[in-house]
Amino acid sequence: MNKNNWSNLLVKYFKLNIEIEPQLFKACYECLNSKGGYIRARLINDVGQSFQINVDIIEKIAVSIEYYHLASLIIDDLPCMDNANFRRGKLCIHKTYGESTAILLSLALVNMAYALIWDAMAKLEIDKRNDIRELIQNCLGLDGMINGQAKDLAYRQNEYSIESFTSIAIDKTASLIKLSLLIPAIIKGISNYERYHLQNLSTYWGLNYQILDDLSDYISDQEQTVVNTDINNSEERPNIVLTVGYEKSIDEMERLKILTESAIASLVKTRKRWESLDRFQNELNAKAASIIQASKVA
Amino acid sequence: MHCVMNNTETNNQNRVLEIKNSNIAVSVYNVWKSYESGKIKVLSDVNLQIKKGELVALWGVSGSGKSTLLHLIGGLDTIDNGRITTADLDPTNENERLELRRNKVGFIFQLHNLIPDLTLGENCLIPTLTTNISVPESRKRLNELIEMTGLQDRLHHRIQDLSGGERQRAAICRALINNPMIILADEPTGSLDEETGSQIFSLFKKLIDEKNITVIMATHERRFAEECDKIFKVKNGKVSQI
Ligand SMILES: Nc1ncnc2c1ncn2[C@@H]1O[C@H](COP(=O)(O)OP(=O)(O)OP(=O)(O)O)[C@@H](O)[C@H]1O
Ligand SMILES: [Mg+2]
Numbered sequence: 001m002n003k004n005n006w007s008n009l010l011v012k013y014f015k016l017n018i019e020i021e022p023q024l025f026k027a028c029y030e031c032l033n034s035k036g037g038y039i040r041a042r043l044i045n046d047v048g049q050s051f052q053i054n055v056d057i058i059e060k061i062a063v064s065i066e067y068y069h070l071a072s073l074i075i076d077d078l079p080c081m082d083n084a085n086f087r088r089g090k091l092c093i094h095k096t097y098g099e100s101t102a103i104l105l106s107l108a109l110v111n112m113a114y115a116l117i118w119d120a121m122a123k124l125e126i127d128k129r130n131d132i133r134e135l136i137q138n139c140l141g142l143d144g145m146i147n148g149q150a151k152d153l154a155y156r157q158n159e160y161s162i163e164s165f166t167s168i169a170i171d172k173t174a175s176l177i178k179l180s181l182l183i184p185a186i187i188k189g190i191s192n193y194e195r196y197h198l199q200n201l202s203t204y205w206g207l208n209y210q211i212l213d214d215l216s217d218y219i220s221d222q223e224q225t226v227v228n229t230d231i232n233n234s235e236e237r238p239n240i241v242l243t244v245g246y247e248k249s250i251d252e253m254e255r256l257k258i259l260t261e262s263a264i265a266s267l268v269k270t271r272k273r274w275e276s277l278d279r280f281q282n283e284l285n286a287k288a289a290s291i292i293q294a295s296k297v298a
Numbered sequence: 299m300h301c302v303m304n305n306t307e308t309n310n311q312n313r314v315l316e317i318k319n320s321n322i323a324v325s326v327y328n329v330w331k332s333y334e335s336g337k338i339k340v341l342s343d344v345n346l347q348i349k350k351g352e353l354v355a356l357w358g359v360s361g362s363g364k365s366t367l368l369h370l371i372g373g374l375d376t377i378d379n380g381r382i383t384t385a386d387l388d389p390t391n392e393n394e395r396l397e398l399r400r401n402k403v404g405f406i407f408q409l410h411n412l413i414p415d416l417t418l419g420e421n422c423l424i425p426t427l428t429t430n431i432s433v434p435e436s437r438k439r440l441n442e443l444i445e446m447t448g449l450q451d452r453l454h455h456r457i458q459d460l461s462g463g464e465r466q467r468a469a470i471c472r473a474l475i476n477n478p479m480i481i482l483a484d485e486p487t488g489s490l491d492e493e494t495g496s497q498i499f500s501l502f503k504k505l506i507d508e509k510n511i512t513v514i515m516a517t518h519e520r521r522f523a524e525e526c527d528k529i530f531k532v533k534n535g536k537v538s539q540i
Contacts, residue, residue, distance in 0.1 A: 258405050265407035269488045
């Protein structure tokens with residue numbers, strides 16, 4: 001499935017209608033069409049397809065997890081949080097439509113996400129359903145993303161280190177990746193061994209994506225400082241590259257890459273079909289390579 | 299060689315002794331490792347020494363701690379207690395760990411993960427992109443490896459057009475291209491059927507022998523362990539030579 005199809009699906013399942021207040025409607029539409037990488041949806045689709053899960057169910061889970069993700073981005077960008085101006089190359093939702101609309105939209109996304117998951121789980125055996133419910137609660141609730149965001153905000157005033165970076169990234173970034181890998185896997189049934197390696201894998205990927213994000217922020221900040229010293233709206237956000245340095249960040253990515261390959265190799269030992277996960281690692285490697293290249297130029 | 303900065307006086311003295319004793323590739327002293335704040339105990343008081351050029355097996359059932367030990371030796375994870383020296387470097391020291399991973403050790407997992415739409419040659423050269431090896435030098439190494447594995451006429455074929463056996467051989471070339479001094483191999487033949495597994499293992503063994511590389515291989519298969527110079531059995535958190 002290509003990226004356009006994903007945004008079409010995000011719009012389709014949101015059930016927009018003309019009764020919706022125009023400001024909110026426009027915000028919904030813009031948000032659902034913003035160009036993302038859909039890495040979570042693609043992971044779900046990939047794992048789901050290799051386990052031959054019904055397409056309708058895969059779609060609902062994938063769209064649901066992307067809704068959670070979008071909601072978290074909107075909240076993250078608010079003035080009381082990161083106070084960001086731009087996201088995915090456009091003005092942030094609260095900049096264009098106001099904070100109140102942004103908050104309402106994020107609530108709508110979370111509500112719809114729960115409804116879709118509920119729907120996708122409807123015919124599942126009770127044990128698996130309970131398992132998934134607990135997992136979602138762990139990943140998204142007070143032990144997961146919410147806690148990650150709280151720590152992220154708190155650490156700004158305090159000391160920031162590789163340890164705090166790791167614990168924040170595990171809660172904030174790895175959580176949704178973990179859901180993306182584990183929900184379809186649990187639906188089909190996996191061993192504890194696979195589950196343990198999938199959990200590790202999501203941690204490694206979560207950390208790796210976070211370092212890549214920080215690295216590209218770091219590079220674009222450097223470029224901007226050359227062109228225009230006024231633009232520096234990310235000075236509040238802790239950045240791992242600024243904290244531990246460029247060399248050590250690259251080294252940490254290298255470490256994660258080897259551990260990721262190790263985790264995938266363990267999974268492939270149990271089932272050949274886990275080989276499809278290599279594709280995502282290769283994508284990540286390619287992204288890392290191009291960012292590192294860009295940083296050399298900068 | 300980096301100087302030792304954060305270690306104690308005694309450690310320094312020990313290290314001087316070790317460095318002099320330069321036929322040792324890896325030494326592990328009284329190493330302990332647990333996860334989740336000590337709840338999951340994986341390795342307790344592990345001791346072993348591996349000489350340069352040796353091919354050794356870490357042999358044990360699933361979950362016994364083989365991968366964990368390899369990760370510790372390669373500086374991918376931190377130990378709770380004890381001391382490890384790999385290629386005369388201390389993986390707990392940040393600077394030495396960097397040197398270790400960049401220039402001394404190579405990790406091999408199952409011999410797969412090649413990129414299907416790149417050619418065999420391109421795939422093999424990927425690891426050289428993140429090192430300082432010059433282009434002519436990496437070409438030279440590639441040609442040598444391709445010849446040793448008998449893949450000369452496949453160099454410009456895309457991976458997706460190669461047979462299973464050819465892909466495995468390509469993966470070996472990729473693993474050796476950076477000329478690592480020590481290879482940490484985690485079930486390199488794990489996903490292969492019995493016969494292909496044996497063939498690939500023999501080829502691998504021949505290559506590392508010719509290049510005098512030290513190899514530590516985790517495996518749960520007795521037949522591969524028995525073809526190694528030494529076998530360390532990993533069981534219930536303990537490691538013993540058999
Ligand atoms: N990051 C971690 N967190 C918690 N437990 C871990 C972690 N890494 C390893 N373990 C546990 O340590 C034990 C040893 O794991 P390890 O992967 O080293 O075993 P192994 O011998 O390589 O097994 P296999 O043959 O299946 O690859 C397992 O019980 C595993 O659950
Ligand atoms: Mg293992």
